[in-house]
Structure formats: structure tokens, C-alpha cells
Amino acid sequence: MAYQELKRACYEANLELNALGLVIYTFGNVSAVDRDRGVFAIKPSGVDYDALRPEDIVIVDFDNQIVEGNLRPSSDTKTHAWLYRNWEEIGGIAHTHATYSVAWAQAQMDIPIMGTTHADHLTEDVPCAAPMRDELIQGNYEHNTGIQITDCFAERGLDYREVPMVLLGNHGPFTWGDSATKAVYHSRVLEEVARMAYLARQINPAAPRLKEALIRKHYERKHGRNAYYGQ
């Protein structure tokens, strides 16, 4: 019965990923962390969303050891573990192969901040981390994927609390947030922002980034000290 609540939260967030149309088949996974116990719950590898049950969720610690569960955890588990270990305020992580997000990743380009929909959630372009060097791919791949993400943020001086999403070049998006639900929310927002930026650039290849005053205004309406959006 241990971890029942954590498994349920992880289970529901995984179903939400599917219900939002962000994944086909088993192309994605969500995890939810319990900081007090030093473990996280994650989707089992290769299990269809339709067949997934709360008790199938696997509990893993930050050293990638299975704490509870009969199934093999997601093949991306080590990436989640690295992010939880390094970014201490994250409560949940989502990974998808959502179409427009992946398209930008395959284009190896940051998603430029083009409008207020983007600025309502973050003040930066969505970073696209470069594909890894060959020796890192051939080594501990999923662990190194986590390092690739945190290195990208370190090099660019980005704060994971303010930029809750990244594209892995040629792969796809990882998003996070206070909870698994919030991580899924950021996957959905990212997909929409990716689609809007794609279309805007198709209409007008010279369309500029959003001006700084609008970036600040929209972000602070929702996130700043004097935020006045929501209840």
C-alpha cells in the first residue's frame, strides 16, 4: 500500500498525456516525485496507455534502483533521476514525442518567443539542446541525456524554475513543474507554442521576436510578485 498516492498521481498524469493527444502508442512518460522519501514514480516501459493500471507504476530512487514494482521502468528513467537529483524544486517530469515539439527538435532550433501565449509561461526562447557527442551516446545514454539538459541550462544561464521545458536536438521535449500534472500542462503548452511559432514563421519569415516589454508584462501578470491572473 506504500506509495499508493504517488502511483495514483503518476498514473493520472500519464493518462492525461494520452488524453491530450500528445502521445501515440507508448511514445512518452510522466513521473512524479516524493522528495521526503527520495523516490519517484514512473510509467513502466512500453506499456500501452489503454492497458496501464495504477499498480503498474514503478517506484525508483535517485540512483535508479527499483524500490517497488514488478515491471521494468521507462527506458528514460535515468534522465528523470538526474533531473530530480539536480533540480531540487521539480515535482514532476513529462517526456513526449508530440509532433510540433519534435519538429523543432529535428530542425535543431530553439523555438523563438513570438507572442504572449509563450510569454505567459516563460520569458526565453525554448532552448534546443544540441545532440550529444558520440561517446556520450554510446555510454550511459539516458543518464548523459540528463547531463546534456542540465549542461545546456548552465551554459545559457537559464533557471529551470523559470524555463520549465527543453527540446533535445533530434529527439523531443522534456517538461517539468511543481507536480506531474503541471509537467503535463507544460508539454501541452509547449506543443501549442511550437505550432504557433511554426505557422507565424511560415506566414512571415521575417516576423520578429516578441518585444521585451510585452515579455515582461505577460510573464509578470501570471508569475511575478504582483501577479493578478487567476484566483
Place this chain on the structure above:
Amino acid sequence: MAYQELKRACYEANLELNALGLVIYTFGNVSAVDRDRGVFAIKPSGVDYDALRPEDIVIVDFDNQIVEGNLRPSSDTKTHAWLYRNWEEIGGIAHTHATYSVAWAQAQMDIPIMGTTHADHLTEDVPCAAPMRDELIQGNYEHNTGIQITDCFAERGLDYREVPMVLLGNHGPFTWGDSATKAVYHSRVLEEVARMAYLARQINPAAPRLKEALIRKHYERKHGRNAYYGQ
């Protein structure tokens, strides 16, 4: 029990916005006005459409004072108030972040009138108001957003009774009409017109605007003194 009918009209128009796929999460809002009482009903800020109840709708006057309601009104309330105050024949206003409409706004381009679908509803390109000057953004932002819209119409000599929609540069669309339902209708039509113009220009970048005779014919079939469309 006061304002019950007004709240109900506003509530249903907000649900319609969601049912038509024009919004995700809380990215939009609809209001409905009662001219006799000098108030309008508007969606509360940041409340999910799935959770929204008629009694959650907030009643506000044209000076942005809450007349009735326990929740904070939409963060865009001042824009609605300004438009109601200045454009006296409007009955309802809708704001969305619908994908193709936003894409044109992010491209900072008017949507050219390319076909009869567009001319069935308006005879002009859909205007895209320029992003605001920084001091207006940093000031009373949502109020100034309203001014930006009415200034755009004044400068271009447009009549809000004939052009029931506008794009805010880098932000997204506002639409209006005799009622909240009609405002939502115009949001849906705008999204379709935005998509058609996008595709037409992708197919043929040199495709011309619709000829004047067809613009007049189609608009007057539906809206002119001798309209013969509908019952």
C-alpha cells in the same frame, strides 16, 4: 438572483468557445453586456472551462468595478470595458488564443481578404493592430489594449459594426457582435478565414486579394439592405 440571465448567456458562450476548440486550458474569455444596467458579465480569471459554473461569472461595470461575484474577473476585463464603453452597439466580446489567428498576429500582418468565406462576413482585411509602445505596456496595460484597438479602427477609418474582429499584434484576436454568442461565432469564422488565407498564400504566394465586385456581392447577400441569405 439578479443578473441570472446575463450570467447564463455569458456562461454558455464561454462553454461554446471551448467546445469549438478555440481555446486550451483557460486561454480565452467571453463577456456579455446589459446596456440598460450598464454592466457586463465576464468569465472569472484562470478558471478551467470544465469547472466553470454559471454562478462563477462576474458582473462588472464600465469603470471596472465588480458589481456582483466572488471571484476575480478575467485579467482582460479592462479591455472589454473600454470596448463596451466606446462601441455602443456591441452586445458581446470574445478573446481567444486560437492557433491560426494567433499565427497571423505573431506575423504582425493583416489577414488579406482572399475569398468569399471572408467576404460573407466583412469587406476588409482583418486588421492587425501594432504592438503597443513600451510606456503603454508598462502602464494600465489592459485598458491601453482597448485603446490600441479603438485607435487602430479610428486611424484606418474602420467601423466596428462592419468589421467585428481585430488581431492584437503578437497577442491574438478579439471579436465582437450583437451578443456573446455572435462574438464567439466571429472567433470561429476568423480562425477558419485565417487558416484558409494561410494555406492559399502557401500554395500561391502571388494569389491576389478578392476582387471588389465579389466582396460587395457576398457581403450584401448576407448583410445589405437587400440581403437574401437566411430565413
Place this chain on the structure above:
Amino acid sequence: MAYQELKRACYEANLELNALGLVIYTFGNVSAVDRDRGVFAIKPSGVDYDALRPEDIVIVDFDNQIVEGNLRPSSDTKTHAWLYRNWEEIGGIAHTHATYSVAWAQAQMDIPIMGTTHADHLTEDVPCAAPMRDELIQGNYEHNTGIQITDCFAERGLDYREVPMVLLGNHGPFTWGDSATKAVYHSRVLEEVARMAYLARQINPAAPRLKEALIRKHYERKHGRNAYYGQ
């Protein structure tokens, strides 16, 4: 009770148009003809598909006189009448503002025959009739729309029995067939063919038209004297 069967066929084909996602609101209409009685059934003007009832369908003769019905017929009725009068083997006609079909019409371009999906249905590019001359628009517009279509076919030497669809420049598609159901089928096929040709040209602007041997083979598998497709 007269015309009950004809109205039912027309009603169901109109609902199918909506169910297939080819129209929003009231942006389309289907008619079904009874050659023996010299009348056709057509959707009433501006009535929502959700509210439409079989008894609302209007019966009109080829001189555009209402034979039975309490509602005003579709504003495009005269176009239907002209086509029925001139093309004697047509059993039904459909008109939509479906997105990709309209996009090609707004681009004022024929849809090139690019693949076997197209050739399974017709051996020619989908013709895009030029927008009408101003005096024809300002005159008996819907009647002249019909003439514009038949003139286009005459000038190009096309046979309406082999090319069951046309685009009106800057407006949208008309399709037809042995029955109202078949006319709707052709609207759906046209929309798919329009989308495939759009995408193929975006991927490879130099992509050639389908070679003649494949055009003939695929058309004749389904339509020739020795057709062997279907039961």
C-alpha cells in the same frame, strides 16, 4: 407527403456533409434531383445542421420556383438549377467551403493530379474556374455562377460525367454525382486530394504530375469497361 423520399435523401446527405467535417455552421448545401418530376430538393438557407429537419427541405423546379416548402431555399439554388438543367445525368450536387479545397480556389489554381488517390476518381486536374466578370457578379449572380461552371467545362473540353468536381475561383468547390450521397462523397475526396497535393508541393515544389499510364490504369481499375475494383 409528396417528395418525402426525396427530402429524406437530401436531408441525410446534408447531415453527412456536416458529419464529415466539410462545413462549419451553415457554410454548405446539398441537393438531390427527381428527374421524372423535374424538381430538386435543397437545404433551406442559413439553417444550422443541428436544427435541420427533413420537413425543412425545400422542393424547387429548374426555373427556381418553389414547389413545396415553407422556408427560403439555399442562396445558391440557382447554381444548382442551372447545373441540373444542363447536365442531365447528375443526381445530386454538393457545395462546401472545406478548407483545403477553398485554399486552392483562393490560390486560383487547378489542383494538379499528383497521385493515384486522385486518378482513382478522375483523370484530369481539378479545374479552377476563373472568378466572374464584374457585370456577371452584379447581375443574376448565382445563375451566372452555374454558367461560369458549364462554360469552364466547355472551354476545356471536360465531361462532367468524368470530372465530378470544380473549384470556383476565390469561392470554393461544387461537386456532383449520380446521387446526393455521391456528390458528398466527391466533396470529401476532393478535400483529401487538395490536401495531399498541397503537402506534396510543399515537400517538393518540382514534383511532377502523375504519369499518363498510371492515370489511365487507376481510373480504369475503378471506372473503365473492365473495372475490377469493388463488388
Place this chain on the structure above:
Amino acid sequence: MAYQELKRACYEANLELNALGLVIYTFGNVSAVDRDRGVFAIKPSGVDYDALRPEDIVIVDFDNQIVEGNLRPSSDTKTHAWLYRNWEEIGGIAHTHATYSVAWAQAQMDIPIMGTTHADHLTEDVPCAAPMRDELIQGNYEHNTGIQITDCFAERGLDYREVPMVLLGNHGPFTWGDSATKAVYHSRVLEEVARMAYLARQINPAAPRLKEALIRKHYERKHGRNAYYGQ
């Protein structure tokens, strides 16, 4: 009662094709083979998916002779027979006119391997076989279509066990796998990969193919001797 299980497997895979949105009307077919008996089950020609019943499925041998069934088999039956005869480890075959897959076929271009979604399933670009020579089209067309596919694989040195999909130039995709269900799965994956590559190239026409180390890593995570994806 013979072949009941085989017909059921074929029937369900055909319905899945439809449920996944990969076909409209009758534009596709799936077959399932029974190697021990030297026959395969295939969809009857031109029957709507909504009307299809398990007992409608036709049983055919590798010489295209009907073994059981009252309906005419798919017009593409000879293509299936050729592939089963030549590629001895295939358990099922699917053919669709899915939109993005067809668009690349109409563009007459291989789908470049641009990301890990692609590499999770195959290590090569999706091959686009050239349209056939005229005498092959005018001859035993569907049989020759099979030859066109196996010749394409032979010329390029591709192994059908590692590349479970092909585009026929100007026509559309054929996919296969251990079972009919797996063939349909590959049709769905192909459509997604086709869409992602299309969008990536629209965003960045110079976007490179996926680097070799990532191709190998992702393919071997799922398919190699040391695969660790799934349960």
C-alpha cells in the same frame, strides 16, 4: 468454420486501420497470413469499414486463387501475394492512402531519418520506390507493384525485416510486420514520421539527417540483442 481465427485477425486489423484515422472510405486494406496453410486473409474490395464483417474477409493463396469467400478480394491482392511469397518472415501487410505518407510518395522522395522517433523503428530513410515503367503498369499491374517493391529493396540492399515500410512513388505506403496488427502499427508510425519530417524541413530546410550514433543507439534500445525497451 475453417480460417475463422485468421479472418478475425484480419478483420480486427482492418478496423484498427480505420479507427486510427489512416483511411477514409475504402482507401486501404490489411491482410494476415497463415504460413502453414499457405494462404492469407484479406479485406474484400470496396467494402466500407463500417459495413465490414469478419465473414466478409476473403482467403487467398499465394497464386492469387480464392480459397474461401463470397466476395472479390482487395484489388491490391496480387501485391500482397507477391510480398508474402518472397518475404518469408512477414505475418501481415497493410496498405493505406494516409495523408502525409502519400504526400512524400507524391513528392517522389524518401523520408529522411530526422529523429529518434524514426530511429526507434528503423535505421534507414523510408524508401520511395520509383513509379513503374509503362509496360509494367499496362501489364499485370498489382503483381508488378509487388516486384517494384522487392526490386527496390534488392537494389538498395535493404532487409525487409529491418525496414518494415515502403512508399510507392505517386501512390502510397505499404507496411508489414510479424502480424497484421504490427503492419498496422507500422502504418501509424510511418504517418507520424512522415509528418514530423515534413514539418522539420519546413522549419529548417537545411536540417541534417540524424547522426549515426543516435540511429544505432535508439534502434538497438528497442531491437538489438541487448534491447532494454519494453517488458
